[in-house]
Amino acid sequence: MSLKNKLKKITISHLFFPIMCLLIVLVVNVIKTPNFFEISINNGVLYGYVIDVINRGSELVILALGMTLVTAASKGQDISVGATMAVAAAVCCQILSGGEASVTGFQNSLLLAMLTALVVAAACGALNGFLVAKMHIQPMVATLILYTAGRGIAQLVTKGQITYIRVDSYKILGGYIPGCPVPTPIFVAIAAAVIIALLFKFTTLGLYIESVGINSNASRLVGLNSTKIIFIVYVICGVLAGIAGLVNSSRIYSADANNIGLNLEMDAILAVALGGNLLSGGKFNLAGSIIGAYTIQALSTTLYAMDVKADQLPVYKAVVVIIIVTLQSEVFRSFIKNLRTKNTGHGGSALNKEVQ
Amino acid sequence: MSDKLQPKVSQKKTLSSTTFLLLITIGLFIVMYVAGMILLADKGFSKPQMFCNLLIDNAGLIVISLGLTIVMITGGIDISVGSVTALVCMASAYSMEKSGASVYMALALSLGIGLAFGIVQGFLVSYLKIQPFIVTLAGMFFGRGMTAIISTEMISIKNTTFLSWAQFKISLPIGTVNKKGIFQAAYIYPTVIVALLALVVVFMMLRYTKFGRSLYAIGGNDQSAMMMGLNVKRTKFVAYIISGFLAGLGGFLFCLNTGAGFVEQAKGLEMDAISASVIGGTMLSGGVGNPIGTLFGVMIKGTINSLITTQGTLSSWWVRIAVAALLCFFIVLQSIIGSKGKKRKKS
Amino acid sequence: MQEVILTMRGICKSFPGVKALNQVDFTLRQGEIHALMGENGAGKSTLIKALTGVYSMDAGEIKLQDTSIVNHSPQEAQGNGISTVYQEISLCPNLTVAENLYIGREPRKLGMIDWKTMNRLAGELLSSLSIAVSPTSQLDDCSIAIQQMIAIARAIDMQCKVLILDEPTSSLDDDEVGKLFTLMRQLKKQNVGIVFVTHFLEQVYEVCDKITVLRNGELVGEYLVSELPRVQLVAKMMGKEFDDLASLKSDASIQDVEEGDAFITAQKLGCVGKIKPFDLKLYKGEVVGLTGLLGSGRSELVRAIYGADKPDSGTLKINHQETKINTPLDAIKKGMAYLPEDRKRDGIIADLSVRENIIIALQAKRGLLKPMSRKEMEEFADQYIDLLQIKTASRETPIKSLSGGNQQKVIIGRWLLTNPEYLILDEPTRGIDVGTKTEIQKLVLRLAGEGMSITFISSEIEEMLRVCSRMIVMRDGQKVGELNQDELNQDTIMQTIAGGEGHHES
Secondary structure (H helix, E strand, O other): OOHHHHHHHHHHOOOHHHHHHHHHHHHHHHHHOOOOOOOEEEOOEEEOHHHHHHHHOHHHHHHHHHHHHHHHHHOOOOOOHHHHHHHHHHHHHHHHHOOOOEEOOOOOOHHHHHHHHHHHHHHHHHHHHHHHHHOOOOHHHHHHHHHHHHHHHHHHHOOOOOEEEOOHHHHHOOOEOOOOOOEHHHHHHHHHHHHHHHHHHHOOHHHHHHHHHHOHHHHHHOOOOHHHHHHHHHHHHHHHHHHHHHHHHHHOOEEOOOOOOOOHHHHHHHHHHHOOOOOOOOOOOHHHHHHHHHHHHHHHHHHHHOOOOHHHHHHHHHHHHHHHHHHHOHHHHHHHHHHHHHHOOOOOOOOOOOOO | OOHHHOOOOOOOOOOOHHHHHHHHHHHHHHHHHHHHHHHOHHHOOOOHHHHHHHHHHHHHHHHHHHHHHHHHHOOOOOOOHHHHHHHHHHHHHHHHHOOOOOHHHHHHHHHHHHHHHHHHHHHHHHOOOOOHHHHHHHHHHHHHHHHHHHOOOOEEOOOHHHHHHHHOOEEEEEEEEOOOOOEEEEEEOHHHHHHHHHHHHHHHHHHHOHHHHHHHHHHHOHHHHHHOOOOHHHHHHHHHHHHHHHHHHHHHHHHHHHOEEOOOOOOOHHHHHHHHHHHOOOOOOOOOOOHHHHHHHHHHHHHHHHHHHHHOOOOOHHHHHHHHHHHHHHHHHHHHHHHHHHHHHHO | OOOEEEEEEEEEEEEOOEEEEEEEEEEEEOOOEEEEEOOOOOOHHHHHHHHHOOOOOOEEEEEEOOEEEOOOOHHHHHHHOEEEEOOOOOOOOOOEHHHHHHOOOOOEEOOEEOHHHHHHHHHHHHHHOOOOOOOOOEHHHOOHHHHHHHHHHHHHHOOOOEEEEEOOOOOOOHHHHHHHHHHHHHHHHOOOEEEEEOOOHHHHHHHOOEEEEEEOOEEEEEEEHHHOOHHHHHHHHHOOOOOOOOOOOOOOOOOOOOOOOOOEEEEEEEEOOOEEEEEEEEOOOOEEEEEOOOOOOHHHHHHHHHOOOOOOEEEEEEOOEEEOOOOHHHHHHOOEEEEOOOHHHHHOOOOOEHHHHHHHHHHHHHOOOOOOOHHHHHHHHHHHHHHOOOOOOOOOOEHHHOOHHHHHHHHHHHHHHOOOOEEEEEOOOOOOOHHHHHHHHHHHHHHHHOOOEEEEEOOOHHHHHHHOOEEEEEEOOEEEEEEOHHHOOHHHHHHHHHOOOOOOOO
16 A cells, blocks of 8 residues: 555544544643653552543543444433532432541442442433433433532532541542552443443444434434433433442542532543544444543643643633534535635535525 | 404503513522522621622622623623633732732733733634634633733732722612611712613613624524524624623722732632523523623622621532532523423424 | 316427426416326426426416416515415414514514514414414424425415415324325315425325326326226336237246345334335345335335434344344444435535445445555446446546436446345446446346345336336335235236226225
């Protein structure tokens, strides 16, 4: 294959865009922090900027998986994922603490607490799924309800205080498994991705999601039930948000209803977009979203290194989102196409105005 | 002309679905407020000042919600208004306290910020046809972030003219007699007057101007509107600009009420504004909306807030939850009424 | 003879690859209701769009009352007095009747809209046209017929001289059509020239004065309704000559239909607004054709059987067992397959690959928990790419990159893969080259020979005659007749489609 063809093949690949973005961010990072890629082991545990990015990006990866599916099937986004994280964390910690604000021992079984939290998270997803799939409400509007109410519910569950679980075994999920140098969240993220991959291997869900997202008329005529599919997707997204919430809670060994998952929904949407997925639905690429998630985490790291405060980060992310959706917009694309045809000399034919 | 073919115009107007929704909203407000007056009379809920405080505390929200209603009538949405308010408060506070600007300059700055948001967001939505939710979600994060860039710490406003505007009491003829037997007139602040004026202007605009009616037409069916000769893109663009202006104005009123600027301010305000509009009868699908209904929507939210605050023992988070639940209820109600109407048409 | 109000001469319009209009003429007189008819691709809508400024013409001249005009947009056309009322109601459902009539030109007083005057003017306009509705009622509380009439009223009020009605009766029931015709006759008296684009034969003969027939972008002719028998009209629309002596008989004599037990029986199956209740018996091993003009309800009939449109009356029996088919999946599980007419909207899943498009129906039949292995999918895909000679770079190419004909083949492959007992093909050879058309027809006959029951819908009579052993004739939204093997010749078919005086319907 000639060099030109090879280049063409690479650029057309679906992963080209997300990988390019990641590389750009990594390069900027290395410039700012020359020892960015340095890894060391202290006290049996890995340290380094890179490790930090991969570690802290775990929750985002888990959220991005769910967000990708929701976007693909329902042509919209679920902005309640951050709130769902808070609810899950609140339920888990409250059960573990038996109602106290701070405990040093489990008051109830850890398994019970975590499972209940995930069930509640699934219920959140089910509510969203019901509103979108059955009531045909726009996804972002439907999820706006939990976006608002979610944290309130979480606050009520924790009785308005931050519940602390000062138990070593609780910190494992967000910290380290004794004897293992790799932070646990990384394993959780990998596990989530693997589970989703297995889900797609042993069921036809992946194909169905894409089909419904691309053409719901045709999908119906070939026998697919788009209501059921969209509902399932939102429940999955809810459960994933719940898992992310538990990881995050374990990191800070508490349930802080106000701050867990704060602004993460924006990051998740951004991850999906950076992953090369169209925010208007249809075909999706999970690997791209995962790369996108790490890219954003790396971007956050870059910005922190440039002395940007946590509260100020959203500005930069907002700008990136706007740039990406503009590039993805139909109007912009046909504008560029027209410019190109003008330049290559294909012109003159009267552009007919279609009223439709 | 044959009389047999004359349309029989019945004098009795059948209750249209939109009027029905509005009546539910007003009814709900009255029920809640009266319930409060009865149940919490001992805590002072039945005093006229309570009602006035409702207006005072929510003057900014009223104006912001009016802007949101305008945008929602065209079928769009704007979730950046909370952040715009925070940005306006912070910018005003900073300019007055750290840069020595006058109140008038702060006001102009606030309106300018609102307009800027309106212009950029409006352009992206109407001309580039990007989904309004994404655009304004980005706007929300941008605004919140900018607030933090101006200052991560709270700035209290001590500018004397500002404070005089904020605390100028306008007495009303009604009031209560306190324990000492002295008549205390209920009062409101100028912000309430501004809010009510805005309400009147928006109402007139929506009902009596060509622009206002074209907003409804576009929200109802933008293809048809275009076929009937309306300039859909430009109208939508202007709608966002107006909404931006009102967000800026409302933000300034909000600032007069809170007297400070800080990063976490007005978190969730967009939700309050959207809820107020929806509860007030504005349909999320567009084409239907009533500023009077929006006013009552705000009053309902305010009443819930007052009820819970006056009651004292319930957590303030219940307000958010109650509002979200009401929103959910009204969305489902709208959906049901919408589908019933379609069924009627088929037969 | 009334005065000529509109003349279009020598209109030509081409799009990349297709000549949509070729030297078409059209004449309209004042106070005349003039039908514009033609089958698929005839050029009706292109002609209208050229007149109203949606498209620009490549050549030709339009004259309105002796003045040459060129419309560059619908707004300009409206300004010149040419108004169009579309099939899709282009009014705003959330506004009142009066508002819809006056939006964009509301009467004003002191810079503000004068509601009282607007309502009064609206009331006067409505009663002058005998439209029985109150100006203050909301538009979507009115029936479709009334909405249509309001759209017409708006056009009239804007001083239109030429009123174009584009398929106005498609969503109306008989009573409502009657009301519309009353209005049209009233406008006729007011000297408005009306262009009535429709495919409903009966209606043309009921209310029109003249008919212009287009076919494949060319003018077939302009006729007086009183001088053109129905059969001749059908013949002209289909591009055939009606000749008593002509006999293009069916040569589908190979068929050996199993008489007796009907495989599928439909009784009074109907779907309100789409297809009037019908009875139908389908047998194994036979190919039944559905014929009729465009819009006669062919697709709607099969969609009612397949569950694509949920029927609201009647029963369906498969092998004498009453079955409820509520969704396409029910139908698929019972062994049915449906190739839709609108490939782009209902057929292809654009961004998915050829492989995925081929296996999707079979996968849906197998269920969520039984995914096919990659190898299995590839084998299936290759099988049909080969069988149907689908031209594609690879089985992973997105189907949207294929040509129309090849896309069609993929969809056919999709349904053949499900090994159906009953196969519905709605315009399967549209957009396919002649060689492949014949292959598909041969394939259909072979499948029938192997015992499949097939329903075949096509606009081309020869094709149907080659393949079908029985024909169901549709007209104006209902089944009007059945023709058996010996009656299957072109002329009988056209006569049945045309109907008319002295014809007995089965």
